Amino acid sequence: MDVDYREYLDILQLTKGAFNWQFLFTRAPLGDGEFEPVCERIANMLDALPIMFPEHNYEPLRERFSARLRDGRR
Numbered sequence: 001m002d003v004d005y006r007e008y009l010d011i012l013q014l015t016k017g018a019f020n021w022q023f024l025f026t027r028a029p030l031g032d033g034e035f036e037p038v039c040e041r042i043a044n045m046l047d048a049l050p051i052m053f054p055e056h057n058y059e060p061l062r063e064r065f066s067a068r069l070r071d072g073r074r
Helices: 005-014 021-025 033-052 059-071
Strands: none
Touching: 005 021, 021 033, 021 059, 033 059
16 A cells, blocks of 8 residues: 555545545556446545535545546556
């Protein structure tokens, strides 16, 4: 994963333990079809969390997700 332990805990808290957020910080090829269910869960998380927790900024995670889908292998 492309985070240290402190960042991991911060992001875990931000994402409220939602499944699959970790894939945003790995080299997993999210653009590949085998990761479609993972991407759906990440997209759902990024849609729901800002509504439930508007006091938090989820834009950096959205940007990272978009970049990962665009690049496919980052």
